[in-house]
Amino acid sequence: MARYFRLLLVRLRVSVQLGSQYRSDFLVGGVMALFWLSWNLVPMWVVWQKRPMIAGWSFPEALLVAAWFTLMRGVLEGAVQPSLVAVVEHIRQGTLDFVLLKPADAQFLVSTAKFESWRAADAIGALVIGGYALHRVAHPPAASAIAVALLLTLAGAAVLYAVAIVVVAAAFWVVRLDNLIYLFNSIFDAARWPLTVFRGFWRILFTFIIPLGLITTYPAMALLNKLDWPTALRALGGAMLFVALARVAWTRALKHYTSASS
Protein backbone atom coordinates (compact mmCIF):
# COMPACT_ATOMS: atom_id res chain seq x y z
CA MET A 1 0.00 0.00 0.00
CA ALA A 2 2.73 2.44 1.03
CA ARG A 3 4.58 1.54 -2.13
CA TYR A 4 1.57 2.45 -4.27
CA PHE A 5 1.20 5.71 -2.40
CA ARG A 6 4.85 6.56 -3.10
CA LEU A 7 4.35 5.60 -6.73
CA LEU A 8 1.32 7.89 -6.98
CA LEU A 9 3.32 10.79 -5.58
CA VAL A 10 6.12 10.19 -8.08
CA ARG A 11 3.66 10.17 -10.95
CA LEU A 12 1.94 13.33 -9.74
CA ARG A 13 5.31 15.04 -9.51
CA VAL A 14 6.22 14.00 -13.04
CA SER A 15 2.89 15.29 -14.35
CA VAL A 16 3.34 18.65 -12.67
CA GLN A 17 6.88 18.88 -14.04
CA LEU A 18 5.65 17.99 -17.53
CA GLY A 19 2.87 20.55 -17.19
CA SER A 20 5.18 23.34 -16.09
CA GLN A 21 7.34 22.63 -19.12
CA TYR A 22 4.66 24.27 -21.24
CA ARG A 23 4.09 27.28 -19.03
CA SER A 24 2.05 29.30 -21.52
CA ASP A 25 -0.30 26.34 -22.09
CA PHE A 26 -0.62 26.05 -18.35
CA LEU A 27 -1.62 29.70 -18.01
CA VAL A 28 -3.91 29.80 -21.05
CA GLY A 29 -5.56 26.55 -19.95
CA GLY A 30 -6.21 27.91 -16.49
CA VAL A 31 -7.64 31.20 -17.75
CA MET A 32 -9.83 29.40 -20.27
CA ALA A 33 -11.10 27.05 -17.58
CA LEU A 34 -12.24 30.03 -15.51
CA PHE A 35 -13.90 31.59 -18.54
CA TRP A 36 -15.83 28.40 -19.36
CA LEU A 37 -16.85 28.07 -15.80
CA SER A 38 -18.69 31.37 -15.74
CA TRP A 39 -19.96 30.88 -19.29
CA ASN A 40 -21.50 27.55 -18.32
CA LEU A 41 -23.52 29.19 -15.59
CA VAL A 42 -25.42 31.35 -18.09
CA PRO A 43 -28.26 28.87 -18.86
CA MET A 44 -28.78 28.26 -15.15
CA TRP A 45 -28.89 31.97 -14.45
CA VAL A 46 -31.44 32.54 -17.25
CA VAL A 47 -33.73 29.76 -16.06
CA TRP A 48 -33.69 30.85 -12.42
CA GLN A 49 -34.34 34.44 -13.50
CA LYS A 50 -37.72 33.24 -14.71
CA ARG A 51 -38.61 31.38 -11.52
CA PRO A 52 -37.22 31.82 -7.96
CA MET A 53 -37.65 28.16 -6.94
CA ILE A 54 -37.31 25.20 -9.30
CA ALA A 55 -38.11 21.69 -8.08
CA GLY A 56 -37.35 22.84 -4.54
CA TRP A 57 -34.03 24.47 -5.42
CA SER A 58 -33.31 28.17 -5.08
CA PHE A 59 -30.65 29.69 -7.32
CA PRO A 60 -27.87 29.73 -4.66
CA GLU A 61 -28.63 26.10 -3.81
CA ALA A 62 -28.44 25.14 -7.47
CA LEU A 63 -25.14 27.04 -7.70
CA LEU A 64 -23.81 24.69 -5.05
CA VAL A 65 -24.57 21.77 -7.38
CA ALA A 66 -22.84 23.69 -10.17
CA ALA A 67 -19.81 24.08 -7.89
CA TRP A 68 -19.63 20.31 -7.43
CA PHE A 69 -20.10 19.83 -11.13
CA THR A 70 -17.14 22.11 -11.80
CA LEU A 71 -14.96 20.25 -9.31
CA MET A 72 -15.94 16.86 -10.68
CA ARG A 73 -15.42 17.88 -14.27
CA GLY A 74 -11.96 18.99 -13.26
CA VAL A 75 -11.39 15.56 -11.73
CA LEU A 76 -12.75 13.84 -14.83
CA GLU A 77 -10.83 15.83 -17.42
CA GLY A 78 -7.74 16.47 -15.33
CA ALA A 79 -7.14 13.20 -13.51
CA VAL A 80 -9.25 10.43 -15.05
CA GLN A 81 -9.51 10.92 -18.79
CA PRO A 82 -5.96 11.91 -19.82
CA SER A 83 -4.56 8.59 -18.57
CA LEU A 84 -7.37 6.54 -19.97
CA VAL A 85 -7.11 8.03 -23.43
CA ALA A 86 -3.50 6.88 -23.31
CA VAL A 87 -4.63 3.29 -22.57
CA VAL A 88 -6.66 3.23 -25.75
CA GLU A 89 -3.56 4.22 -27.67
CA HIS A 90 -1.61 1.43 -25.89
CA ILE A 91 -4.24 -1.12 -26.88
CA ARG A 92 -4.31 0.01 -30.47
CA GLN A 93 -0.53 -0.12 -30.85
CA GLY A 94 0.04 -3.17 -28.67
CA THR A 95 2.34 -1.23 -26.35
CA LEU A 96 0.21 -2.19 -23.36
CA ASP A 97 2.69 -5.08 -23.14
CA PHE A 98 5.22 -2.75 -21.55
CA VAL A 99 2.75 -1.66 -18.90
CA LEU A 100 1.78 -5.24 -18.11
CA LEU A 101 5.44 -6.19 -17.67
CA LYS A 102 6.00 -3.66 -14.90
CA PRO A 103 5.96 -4.98 -11.31
CA ALA A 104 2.83 -3.13 -10.18
CA ASP A 105 -0.89 -3.45 -10.72
CA ALA A 106 -1.72 -2.61 -14.35
CA GLN A 107 -4.95 -0.82 -13.53
CA PHE A 108 -3.10 1.40 -11.09
CA LEU A 109 -0.36 2.11 -13.60
CA VAL A 110 -2.64 3.02 -16.48
CA SER A 111 -4.92 5.16 -14.33
CA THR A 112 -2.12 7.30 -12.95
CA ALA A 113 -0.18 7.76 -16.17
CA LYS A 114 -1.03 11.39 -16.75
CA PHE A 115 -2.53 14.32 -14.86
CA GLU A 116 -3.35 17.71 -16.36
CA SER A 117 -2.22 19.96 -13.56
CA TRP A 118 -3.75 23.17 -14.95
CA ARG A 119 -7.12 21.59 -14.20
CA ALA A 120 -6.51 22.70 -10.62
CA ALA A 121 -8.10 25.94 -11.86
CA ASP A 122 -11.41 24.05 -11.84
CA ALA A 123 -11.02 23.28 -8.15
CA ILE A 124 -10.35 26.96 -7.43
CA GLY A 125 -13.38 27.98 -9.50
CA ALA A 126 -15.52 25.41 -7.68
CA LEU A 127 -14.42 26.85 -4.34
CA VAL A 128 -15.32 30.37 -5.48
CA ILE A 129 -18.77 29.37 -6.75
CA GLY A 130 -19.41 27.16 -3.73
CA GLY A 131 -18.30 29.86 -1.31
CA TYR A 132 -20.53 32.43 -2.97
CA ALA A 133 -23.48 30.01 -2.96
CA LEU A 134 -23.05 29.19 0.74
CA HIS A 135 -22.80 32.89 1.53
CA ARG A 136 -26.14 33.48 -0.25
CA VAL A 137 -27.81 30.45 1.38
CA ALA A 138 -27.11 32.28 4.66
CA HIS A 139 -27.03 29.48 7.24
CA PRO A 140 -23.56 27.93 7.55
CA PRO A 141 -23.48 24.12 7.37
CA ALA A 142 -22.79 22.00 10.45
CA ALA A 143 -19.50 20.14 10.80
CA SER A 144 -21.25 16.79 10.36
CA ALA A 145 -22.85 18.02 7.10
CA ILE A 146 -19.43 19.04 5.81
CA ALA A 147 -18.03 15.63 6.72
CA VAL A 148 -20.81 13.79 4.90
CA ALA A 149 -20.41 16.08 1.87
CA LEU A 150 -16.68 15.37 1.73
CA LEU A 151 -17.26 11.64 2.05
CA LEU A 152 -19.82 11.74 -0.76
CA THR A 153 -17.41 13.79 -2.88
CA LEU A 154 -14.84 11.03 -2.57
CA ALA A 155 -17.52 8.47 -3.43
CA GLY A 156 -18.54 10.56 -6.43
CA ALA A 157 -14.97 10.77 -7.69
CA ALA A 158 -14.67 7.00 -7.26
CA VAL A 159 -17.84 6.44 -9.31
CA LEU A 160 -16.57 8.74 -12.03
CA TYR A 161 -13.36 6.76 -12.13
CA ALA A 162 -15.23 3.46 -12.15
CA VAL A 163 -17.42 4.49 -15.08
CA ALA A 164 -14.33 5.60 -16.97
CA ILE A 165 -12.62 2.25 -16.32
CA VAL A 166 -15.66 0.42 -17.65
CA VAL A 167 -15.52 2.55 -20.79
CA VAL A 168 -11.83 1.72 -21.17
CA ALA A 169 -12.53 -1.96 -20.64
CA ALA A 170 -14.87 -1.69 -23.60
CA ALA A 171 -11.91 -0.47 -25.63
CA PHE A 172 -10.45 -3.98 -25.55
CA TRP A 173 -13.34 -5.03 -27.78
CA VAL A 174 -14.16 -1.90 -29.76
CA VAL A 175 -10.91 -0.13 -30.36
CA ARG A 176 -12.22 3.22 -31.57
CA LEU A 177 -13.15 4.89 -28.34
CA ASP A 178 -12.81 8.66 -28.68
CA ASN A 179 -16.49 8.74 -29.57
CA LEU A 180 -17.49 6.89 -26.41
CA ILE A 181 -15.56 9.42 -24.34
CA TYR A 182 -17.32 12.27 -26.14
CA LEU A 183 -20.63 10.56 -25.48
CA PHE A 184 -19.89 10.22 -21.78
CA ASN A 185 -18.80 13.86 -21.56
CA SER A 186 -21.95 15.09 -23.25
CA ILE A 187 -24.09 13.09 -20.83
CA PHE A 188 -22.00 14.23 -17.88
CA ASP A 189 -22.92 17.80 -18.79
CA ALA A 190 -26.39 17.11 -17.40
CA ALA A 191 -24.85 16.80 -13.92
CA ARG A 192 -24.70 20.57 -13.61
CA TRP A 193 -28.46 20.58 -12.88
CA PRO A 194 -29.86 19.31 -9.58
CA LEU A 195 -31.09 15.75 -10.05
CA THR A 196 -34.63 16.51 -8.88
CA VAL A 197 -35.39 18.77 -11.86
CA PHE A 198 -35.44 15.62 -14.00
CA ARG A 199 -38.32 13.17 -14.07
CA GLY A 200 -39.18 9.74 -15.37
CA PHE A 201 -36.63 8.09 -17.62
CA TRP A 202 -33.89 10.68 -17.08
CA ARG A 203 -34.27 10.55 -13.31
CA ILE A 204 -33.78 6.78 -13.31
CA LEU A 205 -30.89 7.01 -15.78
CA PHE A 206 -29.06 9.65 -13.76
CA THR A 207 -29.73 8.00 -10.39
CA PHE A 208 -28.89 4.37 -11.04
CA ILE A 209 -27.30 3.70 -14.41
CA ILE A 210 -25.05 6.73 -14.79
CA PRO A 211 -25.23 8.01 -11.21
CA LEU A 212 -24.74 11.69 -11.91
CA GLY A 213 -26.91 12.48 -8.89
CA LEU A 214 -24.42 10.85 -6.57
CA ILE A 215 -21.56 12.77 -8.16
CA THR A 216 -22.91 16.32 -7.90
CA THR A 217 -26.37 16.57 -6.32
CA TYR A 218 -26.01 14.41 -3.20
CA PRO A 219 -22.90 16.17 -1.84
CA ALA A 220 -24.61 19.54 -2.32
CA MET A 221 -27.74 18.20 -0.61
CA ALA A 222 -25.66 16.90 2.28
CA LEU A 223 -24.15 20.34 2.76
CA LEU A 224 -27.63 21.90 2.73
CA ASN A 225 -28.87 19.36 5.30
CA LYS A 226 -31.36 18.02 2.77
CA LEU A 227 -30.03 14.48 2.53
CA ASP A 228 -31.36 11.83 4.90
CA TRP A 229 -29.04 9.15 6.30
CA PRO A 230 -30.48 6.14 4.46
CA THR A 231 -29.98 7.85 1.09
CA ALA A 232 -26.42 8.83 2.01
CA LEU A 233 -25.60 5.28 3.08
CA ARG A 234 -27.18 3.80 -0.03
CA ALA A 235 -25.16 6.25 -2.14
CA LEU A 236 -21.93 5.14 -0.47
CA GLY A 237 -22.85 1.50 -0.92
CA GLY A 238 -23.68 2.12 -4.56
CA ALA A 239 -20.33 3.81 -5.10
CA MET A 240 -18.49 0.79 -3.68
CA LEU A 241 -20.50 -1.50 -5.90
CA PHE A 242 -19.52 0.57 -8.94
CA VAL A 243 -15.84 0.41 -8.07
CA ALA A 244 -16.02 -3.35 -7.56
CA LEU A 245 -17.82 -3.79 -10.89
CA ALA A 246 -15.19 -1.68 -12.61
CA ARG A 247 -12.44 -3.91 -11.18
CA VAL A 248 -14.21 -7.01 -12.50
CA ALA A 249 -14.71 -5.40 -15.91
CA TRP A 250 -11.04 -4.45 -16.04
CA THR A 251 -9.68 -7.90 -15.12
CA ARG A 252 -12.01 -9.57 -17.60
CA ALA A 253 -11.03 -7.14 -20.32
CA LEU A 254 -7.34 -7.68 -19.60
CA LYS A 255 -7.73 -11.41 -20.17
CA HIS A 256 -9.13 -10.56 -23.56
CA TYR A 257 -6.04 -8.55 -24.47
CA THR A 258 -3.91 -9.90 -27.26
CA SER A 259 -0.83 -7.94 -28.11
CA ALA A 260 -1.31 -6.26 -31.46
CA SER A 261 2.18 -6.24 -32.90
CA SER A 262 4.97 -8.73 -33.71
Next chain:
Amino acid sequence: MSRTLKAFPTLLRIGLAEAIAYRAEFFIWMLTMTMPLIMLALMSTLAEEAPIGNFDSPRFVSYYLATLIVRQLASSWMVWEMMREIREGTLSMRLLRPIHPLSGYAAESLASIPMRALFSTPIALIALYATSGRDVTRDPALIFAFVLSVAGAWLLNFCISSIIGTLALYLDSSIAIWELWLGGFMIFSGYLLPLSLFPPWFQTLAHVLPFSYLQALPVEIITGLHGRSGAFWELGHQWLYALSALGAMLLFWQRAIKRFSAFGG
Protein backbone atom coordinates in the same frame (compact mmCIF):
# COMPACT_ATOMS: atom_id res chain seq x y z
CA MET B 1 -16.23 24.26 -62.14
CA SER B 2 -17.85 21.80 -64.57
CA ARG B 3 -15.21 19.26 -63.59
CA THR B 4 -16.27 19.64 -59.96
CA LEU B 5 -19.93 19.28 -60.89
CA LYS B 6 -19.17 16.11 -62.84
CA ALA B 7 -17.21 14.62 -59.96
CA PHE B 8 -19.68 15.64 -57.29
CA PRO B 9 -22.15 12.73 -57.56
CA THR B 10 -19.29 10.25 -57.25
CA LEU B 11 -17.86 12.13 -54.27
CA LEU B 12 -21.25 12.03 -52.62
CA ARG B 13 -21.52 8.28 -53.22
CA ILE B 14 -18.08 7.70 -51.68
CA GLY B 15 -19.02 9.83 -48.69
CA LEU B 16 -22.25 7.95 -48.17
CA ALA B 17 -20.46 4.59 -48.44
CA GLU B 18 -17.99 5.77 -45.77
CA ALA B 19 -20.78 6.90 -43.48
CA ILE B 20 -22.42 3.48 -43.85
CA ALA B 21 -19.15 1.60 -43.36
CA TYR B 22 -18.48 3.36 -40.06
CA ARG B 23 -22.12 3.28 -39.00
CA ALA B 24 -21.55 2.32 -35.36
CA GLU B 25 -19.17 5.22 -34.84
CA PHE B 26 -21.47 7.47 -36.77
CA PHE B 27 -24.34 6.48 -34.53
CA ILE B 28 -22.42 7.13 -31.31
CA TRP B 29 -21.24 10.43 -32.73
CA MET B 30 -24.83 11.44 -33.33
CA LEU B 31 -25.80 10.35 -29.82
CA THR B 32 -23.35 12.89 -28.44
CA MET B 33 -25.82 15.53 -29.57
CA THR B 34 -28.23 14.57 -26.81
CA MET B 35 -28.01 17.98 -25.18
CA PRO B 36 -31.35 19.20 -26.65
CA LEU B 37 -33.03 16.07 -25.24
CA ILE B 38 -31.70 16.74 -21.77
CA MET B 39 -32.73 20.38 -22.02
CA LEU B 40 -36.12 19.22 -23.27
CA ALA B 41 -36.64 16.98 -20.24
CA LEU B 42 -35.63 19.83 -17.99
CA MET B 43 -37.56 22.69 -19.51
CA SER B 44 -40.79 20.83 -20.22
CA THR B 45 -40.90 19.70 -16.58
CA LEU B 46 -40.40 23.27 -15.44
CA ALA B 47 -43.07 24.56 -17.80
CA GLU B 48 -45.66 22.10 -16.49
CA GLU B 49 -46.45 24.31 -13.51
CA ALA B 50 -46.75 27.49 -15.56
CA PRO B 51 -45.44 28.64 -18.96
CA ILE B 52 -41.93 30.10 -18.98
CA GLY B 53 -41.96 33.27 -21.06
CA ASN B 54 -43.98 32.48 -24.18
CA PHE B 55 -43.18 28.75 -23.93
CA ASP B 56 -45.51 26.15 -22.50
CA SER B 57 -44.61 22.49 -22.15
CA PRO B 58 -45.63 21.24 -25.66
CA ARG B 59 -43.92 24.21 -27.27
CA PHE B 60 -40.67 23.22 -25.58
CA VAL B 61 -41.12 19.73 -26.99
CA SER B 62 -41.52 21.09 -30.53
CA TYR B 63 -38.68 23.55 -30.04
CA TYR B 64 -36.06 21.11 -28.77
CA LEU B 65 -36.91 18.30 -31.16
CA ALA B 66 -36.72 20.78 -34.07
CA THR B 67 -33.39 21.91 -32.60
CA LEU B 68 -32.12 18.36 -32.62
CA ILE B 69 -33.18 17.83 -36.23
CA VAL B 70 -31.73 21.11 -37.48
CA ARG B 71 -28.47 20.35 -35.67
CA GLN B 72 -28.31 16.95 -37.37
CA LEU B 73 -28.94 18.41 -40.80
CA ALA B 74 -26.98 21.63 -40.71
CA SER B 75 -23.90 20.88 -38.63
CA SER B 76 -20.49 20.26 -40.03
CA TRP B 77 -17.70 18.57 -38.13
CA MET B 78 -15.02 18.51 -40.80
CA VAL B 79 -12.94 21.02 -38.89
CA TRP B 80 -11.36 18.16 -36.91
CA GLU B 81 -10.48 16.21 -40.02
CA MET B 82 -9.18 19.30 -41.76
CA MET B 83 -6.90 20.22 -38.88
CA ARG B 84 -5.60 16.67 -38.65
CA GLU B 85 -4.85 16.52 -42.36
CA ILE B 86 -3.03 19.85 -42.21
CA ARG B 87 -1.00 18.75 -39.18
CA GLU B 88 -0.12 15.34 -40.57
CA GLY B 89 0.47 16.58 -44.10
CA THR B 90 -2.09 14.23 -45.69
CA LEU B 91 -3.80 17.29 -47.10
CA SER B 92 -1.37 16.89 -49.99
CA MET B 93 -3.50 13.98 -51.25
CA ARG B 94 -6.42 16.35 -51.63
CA LEU B 95 -4.27 18.99 -53.32
CA LEU B 96 -3.25 16.45 -55.96
CA ARG B 97 -6.84 15.84 -57.04
CA PRO B 98 -8.09 17.91 -59.97
CA ILE B 99 -10.88 19.50 -57.93
CA HIS B 100 -10.85 22.14 -55.21
CA PRO B 101 -10.07 20.52 -51.83
CA LEU B 102 -12.89 22.47 -50.20
CA SER B 103 -15.35 20.89 -52.66
CA GLY B 104 -14.11 17.53 -51.47
CA TYR B 105 -14.77 18.45 -47.86
CA ALA B 106 -18.17 19.84 -48.79
CA ALA B 107 -19.09 16.59 -50.54
CA GLU B 108 -18.08 14.52 -47.51
CA SER B 109 -20.10 16.72 -45.23
CA LEU B 110 -23.16 16.65 -47.50
CA ALA B 111 -22.94 12.91 -48.01
CA SER B 112 -23.52 12.23 -44.34
CA ILE B 113 -26.87 14.01 -44.46
CA PRO B 114 -28.93 10.99 -45.66
CA MET B 115 -27.72 8.98 -42.65
CA ARG B 116 -28.46 11.91 -40.37
CA ALA B 117 -31.91 12.26 -41.91
CA LEU B 118 -32.50 8.58 -41.21
CA PHE B 119 -31.82 9.33 -37.57
CA SER B 120 -33.89 12.51 -37.56
CA THR B 121 -37.08 11.19 -39.18
CA PRO B 122 -38.23 9.15 -36.15
CA ILE B 123 -37.57 12.17 -33.94
CA ALA B 124 -39.69 14.34 -36.21
CA LEU B 125 -42.49 11.76 -36.11
CA ILE B 126 -42.35 11.53 -32.31
CA ALA B 127 -42.46 15.31 -32.11
CA LEU B 128 -45.48 15.50 -34.40
CA TYR B 129 -47.24 12.76 -32.46
CA ALA B 130 -46.45 14.08 -28.98
CA THR B 131 -47.67 17.59 -29.66
CA SER B 132 -50.24 16.64 -32.35
CA GLY B 133 -48.32 19.05 -34.57
CA ARG B 134 -49.74 22.04 -32.79
CA ASP B 135 -46.72 24.29 -33.18
CA VAL B 136 -45.52 23.12 -36.57
CA THR B 137 -46.25 25.61 -39.30
CA ARG B 138 -48.56 24.53 -42.13
CA ASP B 139 -47.98 27.58 -44.29
CA PRO B 140 -46.27 26.36 -47.53
CA ALA B 141 -44.35 29.64 -47.82
CA LEU B 142 -42.92 29.16 -44.34
CA ILE B 143 -42.06 25.52 -45.05
CA PHE B 144 -40.21 26.70 -48.13
CA ALA B 145 -38.44 29.32 -45.99
CA PHE B 146 -37.51 26.55 -43.54
CA VAL B 147 -35.86 24.47 -46.25
CA LEU B 148 -33.92 27.51 -47.47
CA SER B 149 -32.90 28.37 -43.93
CA VAL B 150 -31.56 24.87 -43.26
CA ALA B 151 -29.53 25.10 -46.47
CA GLY B 152 -28.31 28.54 -45.45
CA ALA B 153 -27.41 27.29 -41.98
CA TRP B 154 -25.42 24.41 -43.48
CA LEU B 155 -23.55 26.72 -45.85
CA LEU B 156 -22.72 29.22 -43.12
CA ASN B 157 -21.64 26.44 -40.80
CA PHE B 158 -19.47 24.83 -43.46
CA CYS B 159 -17.76 28.09 -44.44
CA ILE B 160 -17.00 29.08 -40.86
CA SER B 161 -15.70 25.58 -40.04
CA SER B 162 -13.49 25.77 -43.12
CA ILE B 163 -12.13 29.16 -42.14
CA ILE B 164 -11.33 27.98 -38.62
CA GLY B 165 -9.89 24.74 -40.01
CA THR B 166 -7.70 26.70 -42.43
CA LEU B 167 -6.38 28.70 -39.48
CA ALA B 168 -4.44 25.55 -38.61
CA LEU B 169 -2.02 26.63 -41.35
CA TYR B 170 -1.14 29.68 -39.25
CA LEU B 171 -1.73 28.62 -35.63
CA ASP B 172 -0.84 25.53 -33.64
CA SER B 173 -3.83 25.89 -31.38
CA SER B 174 -6.65 26.50 -33.83
CA ILE B 175 -8.66 23.88 -31.91
CA ALA B 176 -8.93 26.40 -29.08
CA ILE B 177 -10.53 28.86 -31.50
CA TRP B 178 -13.02 26.22 -32.63
CA GLU B 179 -13.90 25.54 -29.00
CA LEU B 180 -14.43 29.23 -28.37
CA TRP B 181 -16.69 29.34 -31.40
CA LEU B 182 -18.65 26.35 -30.07
CA GLY B 183 -18.95 28.07 -26.70
CA GLY B 184 -20.47 31.12 -28.37
CA PHE B 185 -22.72 28.82 -30.35
CA MET B 186 -24.09 27.06 -27.26
CA ILE B 187 -25.42 30.27 -25.75
CA PHE B 188 -26.10 32.63 -28.66
CA SER B 189 -27.67 30.20 -31.14
CA GLY B 190 -30.69 29.14 -29.16
CA TYR B 191 -29.27 25.61 -28.92
CA LEU B 192 -29.53 25.31 -25.13
CA LEU B 193 -32.32 27.78 -24.46
CA PRO B 194 -34.72 29.60 -26.79
CA LEU B 195 -33.40 33.10 -27.36
CA SER B 196 -36.69 34.70 -26.32
CA LEU B 197 -36.08 33.59 -22.72
CA PHE B 198 -32.96 35.77 -22.50
CA PRO B 199 -33.01 39.44 -21.43
CA PRO B 200 -33.78 41.90 -24.30
CA TRP B 201 -30.23 43.34 -24.60
CA PHE B 202 -28.96 39.80 -25.00
CA GLN B 203 -31.46 39.07 -27.77
CA THR B 204 -30.33 42.17 -29.66
CA LEU B 205 -26.74 40.98 -29.39
CA ALA B 206 -27.68 37.48 -30.51
CA HIS B 207 -29.46 38.96 -33.48
CA VAL B 208 -26.33 40.74 -34.71
CA LEU B 209 -23.98 37.78 -34.17
CA PRO B 210 -23.99 34.95 -36.75
CA PHE B 211 -24.78 32.14 -34.27
CA SER B 212 -28.55 32.41 -34.34
CA TYR B 213 -28.59 31.97 -38.12
CA LEU B 214 -26.91 28.59 -37.69
CA GLN B 215 -29.54 27.12 -35.46
CA ALA B 216 -32.32 29.28 -34.06
CA LEU B 217 -33.64 30.66 -37.35
CA PRO B 218 -34.73 27.36 -38.99
CA VAL B 219 -36.12 26.13 -35.66
CA GLU B 220 -38.09 29.31 -35.11
CA ILE B 221 -39.47 29.23 -38.64
CA ILE B 222 -40.68 25.63 -38.50
CA THR B 223 -42.20 26.01 -35.03
CA GLY B 224 -44.17 29.02 -36.19
CA LEU B 225 -42.42 31.70 -34.12
CA HIS B 226 -42.03 33.96 -37.19
CA GLY B 227 -44.64 35.40 -39.51
CA ARG B 228 -44.08 35.35 -43.28
CA SER B 229 -42.46 38.75 -43.63
CA GLY B 230 -40.32 38.25 -40.51
CA ALA B 231 -39.15 34.85 -41.70
CA PHE B 232 -38.07 36.04 -45.16
CA TRP B 233 -36.43 39.16 -43.74
CA GLU B 234 -34.34 37.01 -41.38
CA LEU B 235 -33.65 34.57 -44.18
CA GLY B 236 -32.18 37.45 -46.18
CA HIS B 237 -29.84 38.22 -43.26
CA GLN B 238 -28.84 34.62 -43.03
CA TRP B 239 -27.95 34.25 -46.69
CA LEU B 240 -26.06 37.55 -46.60
CA TYR B 241 -23.97 36.07 -43.79
CA ALA B 242 -23.59 32.75 -45.61
CA LEU B 243 -22.50 34.26 -48.92
CA SER B 244 -20.07 36.65 -47.22
CA ALA B 245 -18.60 33.71 -45.33
CA LEU B 246 -18.29 31.79 -48.59
CA GLY B 247 -16.36 34.65 -50.20
CA ALA B 248 -14.16 35.05 -47.13
CA MET B 249 -13.49 31.32 -47.04
CA LEU B 250 -12.38 31.15 -50.68
CA LEU B 251 -10.12 34.20 -50.40
CA PHE B 252 -8.60 33.02 -47.13
CA TRP B 253 -7.97 29.51 -48.41
CA GLN B 254 -6.18 30.84 -51.48
CA ARG B 255 -3.78 32.86 -49.34
CA ALA B 256 -3.37 30.30 -46.57
CA ILE B 257 -2.72 27.21 -48.68
CA LYS B 258 0.56 28.71 -49.88
CA ARG B 259 1.89 28.09 -46.38
CA PHE B 260 1.21 24.37 -46.57
CA SER B 261 4.18 22.05 -46.54
CA ALA B 262 3.77 18.30 -46.38
CA PHE B 263 6.08 15.82 -44.72
CA GLY B 264 7.08 12.44 -46.04
CA GLY B 265 6.13 10.92 -49.33
